[in-house]
Amino acid sequence: MENTVDALVKRTDVQAKSKMREYAESILWAVVLALVIRTCVIQSFKIPSGSMENTLVIGDCLLVNKFIYGIRVPFTDLRLPAVRDPKRGDVLVFKYPEDRSKDFIKRLIGVPGDEIMVRDKRVYVNGTIYQNPHEVHKDPQIQPRTVRDNFGPVRVPANSYFMMGDNRDNSYDSRFWGFVPKVDVVGLAVIKYWSWDQSRWLPRWERIGKLIN
Amino acid sequence: MSEEYKPSQDFVAKVMVQVHAYEESRTSFVDWCISHPFMRYALAGGGTLFVIFKSVPVF
Numbered sequence: 001m002e003n004t005v006d007a008l009v010k011r012t013d014v015q016a017k018s019k020m021r022e023y024a025e026s027i028l029w030a031v032v033l034a035l036v037i038r039t040c041v042i043q044s045f046k047i048p049s050g051s052m053e054n055t056l057v058i059g060d061c062l063l064v065n066k067f068i069y070g071i072r073v074p075f076t077d078l079r080l081p082a083v084r085d086p087k088r089g090d091v092l093v094f095k096y097p098e099d100r101s102k103d104f105i106k107r108l109i110g111v112p113g114d115e116i117m118v119r120d121k122r123v124y125v126n127g128t129i130y131q132n133p134h135e136v137h138k139d140p141q142i143q144p145r146t147v148r149d150n151f152g153p154v155r156v157p158a159n160s161y162f163m164m165g166d167n168r169d170n171s172y173d174s175r176f177w178g179f180v181p182k183v184d185v186v187g188l189a190v191i192k193y194w195s196w197d198q199s200r201w202l203p204r205w206e207r208i209g210k211l212i213n
Numbered sequence: 214m215s216e217e218y219k220p221s222q223d224f225v226a227k228v229m230v231q232v233h234a235y236e237e238s239r240t241s242f243v244d245w246c247i248s249h250p251f252m253r254y255a256l257a258g259g260g261t262l263f264v265i266f267k268s269v270p271v272f
Contacts, residue, residue: 022253030257034264046268061268093271103271172272193266 040071043187045093045103051165051172052105055091055134055212059204061194062212064093064187077183086161086185087111088125089132091212094163095184098177105189106173107132110162117153118175120144121168124153132166134213139169147175161185 047060056062066072069086070079086092086108096102109132110116110125117124120142124130143149148169156162160179165171174180189212195204221227246252 019248022250026253026257027260030261031264034261037261037265042265044266044268045271048270049272051272061266096272103269105271 039074040067042066042190044193045105045189047105050170051167052091052107053138053167053170054136055107055166056105056189056192057195057204057207059196059198060192060207061196062192063190065190066187068188069185072183072186079183085111086188088114088130089213091189092161092163092180093186093189094161094180095186096177097180097184100184103186104163104173106163106165106171107134108161109164109174110156112156112158112160114156114162115153116151116156116162118147118149118151121149123164134166135164135168136166137169138167151175159183 042063043066045062045064047056047058047062050058067080068083070082072079088108088111090108091105092108093103093105096104109123109130115124115126121137122129122131123135154162156179159182161182162174163180164173164175191212192207192210195207196202197204240248
């Protein structure tokens, strides 16, 4: 009789342990899957500053493709083969060269070998005016002796990029701190999946789901 | 004691098996949720999505 009762108690214990083990395995798989996806496939970012207005405004949340320029091997500067190289006009997330713990997002203006110059707010790439349809100038004044409105010419070195914010007059970008090394590129901004207007306390429905280009 | 009413040798064991079966059959809603595979998958999937969509500020 006692044996039967013991057997029942043991069976219940085994069932509880098995349930615990199932949960532990599920949590482990979830953590591994989430970290792999976040490191190698997509990562979510939110915009706290207006340097990329009107392409990206404060409160936008976006997804970044992390494999298109080659998956970065964690804790190294190595990259797996890329789908394609960054090209002019791409909106990139990268490590801020002066503090690599911070991520920056800007538009790629100059690829290696390009000559970049800014004259009275106009951007020249290899001697030709480059006007991106998304750039905005919110300050009508031209400041002649600042790098903001008059910069260069400079030539983009190998394995580096020249980046500028779309909000040209209010962006802290390559004009101020130089080039972005290729190894510091995190990925390509792809889509805005959420946008929250803090002042109206409402989502900006019209921005949600829009591709970033 | 009359032989007719004398319990069998495994009487208690049989009763305990029935008691256990009964207790098993009346699991609470929380226990049911915890034990159901769907809940486990939902929690794991939800956690995965939460980690993926946890946004990092980008300036």
